Amino acid sequence: MARTTPQTHGEILVAAARRFGVTGYRGTSLQDIANEVGCSKAAVLYHFANKEAILTELMAPAIEVLRSLDERIAAQPDPTSAQRVAAEGFVALAVRFRGEIALLRGEFPELLQQPGFAHIQQISERLLDALAARSERASARIAAFVLLAGIAETCGEFADVSDDELGEALLTLLRRALEPAG
Amino acid sequence: MARTTPQTHGEILVAAARRFGVTGYRGTSLQDIANEVGCSKAAVLYHFANKEAILTELMAPAIEVLRSLDERIAAQPDPTSAQRVAAEGFVALAVRFRGEIALLRGEFPELLQQPGFAHIQQISERLLDALAARSERASARIAAFVLLAGIAETCGEFADVSDDELGEALLTLLRRALEPAG
DNA sequence: TCAGAGCCTGACCGATCGGTCAGATCAGTG
DNA sequence: CACTGATCTGACCGATCGGTCAGGCTCTGA
Structure with a gap:
């Protein structure tokens, strides 16, 4: 699952925007975003300090x-x-x-x-x-x-x-x- | 803490309305409502099937x-x-x-x-x-x-x-x- | 060849959530 | 007295949350 190019930061933003738009900020978990990106929740929190x-x-x-x-x-x-x-x-x-x-x-x-x-x-x-x-x-x-x-x-x-x-x-x-x- | 009169149902409604108005539906927990009423969370769920x-x-x-x-x-x-x-x-x-x-x-x-x-x-x-x-x-x-x-x-x-x-x-x-x- | 930086993972944490359950209390009834 | 039904409690459950951590992988430059 390791990604070859470090473009994950941007991918997380795009995925988060999509999820927030569907289920709202509160209704979207970090795990949801990670699933959409195809990485672990910990990876999301590596690129961003917090939600x-x-x-x-x-x-x-x-x-x-x-x-x-x-x-x-x-x-x-x-x-x-x-x-x-x-x-x-x-x-x-x-x-x-x-x-x-x-x-x-x-x-x-x-x-x-x-x-x-x-x-x-x-x-x-x-x-x-x-x-x-x-x-x-x-x-x-x-x-x-x-x-x-x-x-x-x-x-x-x-x-x-x-x-x-x-x-x-x-x-x-x-x-x-x-x-x-x- | 047992209540002498069974008016708790109405009290829960009033308390819930107040809490929902302040912190929203999602932002209000059953425990919050119970605290406001002065009863247990289980009592709230005795009077109402669910949140x-x-x-x-x-x-x-x-x-x-x-x-x-x-x-x-x-x-x-x-x-x-x-x-x-x-x-x-x-x-x-x-x-x-x-x-x-x-x-x-x-x-x-x-x-x-x-x-x-x-x-x-x-x-x-x-x-x-x-x-x-x-x-x-x-x-x-x-x-x-x-x-x-x-x-x-x-x-x-x-x-x-x-x-x-x-x-x-x-x-x-x-x-x-x-x-x-x- | 190897140290280190950047990237990422799985396992884990404490907190909180909605909800369940067995049992205690109490008023009313026969 | 015994019994019943309504009310309520504390302890507990599984799930999920945001967030942490130690360590592993890969690439790069000396």
Whole structure:
């Protein structure tokens, strides 16, 4: 079973992504991943410090883009432009990383409380604030929350829809559904 | 520790609801529930056949309302009225049972695949179809999915908002965001 | 030829899970 | 009194979890 080329690290990532997407992070054991790769569980833990490290590395690119979106939003001079940037940026991110987001399968709440993902929570709150056009009105914040959570939950489904079409549909929805500033 | 009155059944339900709401269904062990009640784990399993039975009994009222909503939608003569009934009914259900829905904490996908909840999956699909005004267009179905999943995820948050205000906000959002029939 | 680095394995660990079981306790009944 | 059925307990079960560890294999460079 010894592998001739040391590409196992990448194989583990691919296998983990596939399994997480099917049975969720919690519902996937290290043994499941090892079986999918065709190696031992110990081999998985040779390449990654622990289970969370797999998820972290898997999500790293998406998180980096989210972080930069957060900065771009913060740099906007007024609520209206911040809302626009947030909407367009979030849709682009959701579509581009829909595979990665899908494999979290509604485990956001718990995963966000893990030590490595604490700052994501804060970014999400700022994103919500921007989508609500910085409004304090409950209706605006509720709408923003529904759309934020809904899009995150949605983009993993509809795998048969192209990136362009999905992005267009989500953006149209956001523009129609978000309450304008003021 | 023997209890004088046999009200433990109800106490277990209350304790389970509280724990599920905090740590989720999977994240809550029978021992956690027993600790909260102040009885043994075996006592919990004396009153309920297994862990899933607790969740089933907890969700029974909400599921019954969902089932009757499903029938009312099916009885509508055209897509437009079906969409209206689905939107109003779902919002009313989500607000009324927001506590129960909240304790599922994004575990819908996995829980729906448990044997006792198989039919909920089908009802959800018909609800989606109605919200999309029976349209086959991807944009309509995507919007419906975002709103359905988003509302389910949302109604547990905003505990400080009254039922009326929450329902009003969600309904307004749905009316603005859903694509009309045709 | 051999030391060492990188890669990987099987065996094992403690913890926790859902669930079972034999038996103790107690209230009610005849 | 004896008996019964409902309630509950502590001890236990097999399975599974994430993670550790000592050692073996293969390749490389001195």
